Amino acid sequence: MSAAPRTSARGQVGGDWRDVPLAPVVLVYGPEDFIASRAVDDVRRKLRAGSPELELTSIDAAHYTAGQLGMVASPSLFSEPKLIEATALASMSDDFLQDALAYIKDPAPDVTLLLIHAGGVRGKKLLDALKALGVPRVECQPLKKDVEKAQFVGAEFSLAKRRIEAAAVRALVAAVGASLSELAAACSQLISDTTGMVGTDDVDKYYGGRVEATAFRVADAALAGNGPAALSTLRHALATGVDPVPLVGALAMKVRQVAKVFSLRGSSAQLARETGMSPWQVEAAQRDAGYWSGPALVTAIKVLAEADAQVKGEAKDPVYAVEHAVTVISQAARR
Structure with missing residues (x-):
């Protein structure tokens, strides 16, 4: 040669x-x-x-x-x-x-x-x-941003000539995105063990038990004003040993994303450039924003700041702190 x-x-x-x-x-x-x-x-x-x-x-x-x-x-x-x-x-x-x-x-x-x-x-x-x-x-630099990890997932599926829903990409990154090798292995498993378009149900079936995935399910329900579903998922997570800290972290991230897009107008691609979010994150935040008003967002931000401090040592009962935050946010979203 x-x-x-x-x-x-x-x-x-x-x-x-x-x-x-x-x-x-x-x-x-x-x-x-x-x-x-x-x-x-x-x-x-x-x-x-x-x-x-x-x-x-x-x-x-x-x-x-x-x-x-x-x-x-x-x-x-x-x-x-x-x-x-x-x-x-x-x-x-x-x-x-x-x-x-x-x-x-x-x-x-x-x-x-x-x-x-x-x-x-x-x-x-x-x-x-x-x-x-x-x-x-x-x-060979780490992929630190969710948008980079989402692009990675998309490329893995594209190379395998498979398709995955945007919401499923988000769920997968939330569940296993901390480690790139784990994220690649998760893509490989979904590609080999499923057929057709990979959706959120497929991701939940294989990786729904992960702390990160559970946290985002709680956050999704709370931001949509579905208090019963949010509290039920939260209590199941806490009963199985999930720490309150990542639960509050997921809620805070979701609320911040809604706040970023709340008063903005434009395409998801345009807003992604302005906010530093990925287009699918913008679209999800815009959907959640439909449940919210400006004063309600202020309420959510305040209760999350309190909950964050409480679950990190300022309260004797961090479980109550996160339950209270989820309840307040779910109720605020309905108004």
């Missing part, structure tokens, strides 16, 4: 972790382990598709021995293409730094060097040299 085209020295090439560009040297950079593992898998898959006999070697940059990179990259007896995965660059040794700086100036033919750096400034001289040479850099 011939070596991948060498990159230009005019600037670093940005790489998508779902479709990593092949080159003699590729940098996978950032602290999100799941995205990094996906990027590494993509490189392996592409190289093996072209050369099933691909030789894979791993190097630990933190415990590196001088000369190891050159030895591993040297041609083998049968000249099989090679993939060298260098890990732990965030704590690379000085020997690795020096050898890598020399290697990237003249990579070996039929060898792909995949550099995996978890972030930080260790090896800045190498990072700068890679940038100057135009080496592809795949960013």
Whole structure:
């Protein structure tokens, strides 16, 4: 197999972790382990598709021995293409730094060097040299915003040629969105275990018992003025050991979203840009806003501020505090 085209020295090439560009040297950079593992898998898959006999070697940059990179990259007896995965660059040794700086100036033919750096400034001289040479850099940053996680879910389903309702995306992110690897596994399970359009009932069936999902079901019912459903769900959650803190947090987030869109007009896409929310969050908040008036929102914000302080230590009975907040909000929504 011939070596991948060498990159230009005019600037670093940005790489998508779902479709990593092949080159003699590729940098996978950032602290999100799941995205990094996906990027590494993509490189392996592409190289093996072209050369099933691909030789894979791993190097630990933190415990590196001088000369190891050159030895591993040297041609083998049968000249099989090679993939060298260098890990732990965030704590690379000085020997690795020096050898890598020399290697990237003249990579070996039929060898792909995949550099995996978890972030930080260790090896800045190498990072700068890679940038100057135009080496592809795949960013592996955490997806912190719900809109980013929702886009991730949408992409997972799109790649599998499946469809999922916007409300189901929201429910799934609420239930398992804290961990990207768990969110990916949840997408995979729903894709393999269901048929047709995936809806909220499917998400609830598999993940409705999660604390986050329960919290948002309570919040949805309360914001819609459905007090009996909100209190019933709340009491079931508390009876099964759910802590009051995330319940109040979900209520507060929902109320804030309604307050953000309450007096705004425009498309969901336009309001999403103005508020920092995703379009589906805007649409859900606009639906909830139909149950609310300005004074009622003020009441809800006040009672939630009190409840937040109470469930975090200012009250002897945090369960009563969250029940009181849910009751007040449900009643305020009906007026």
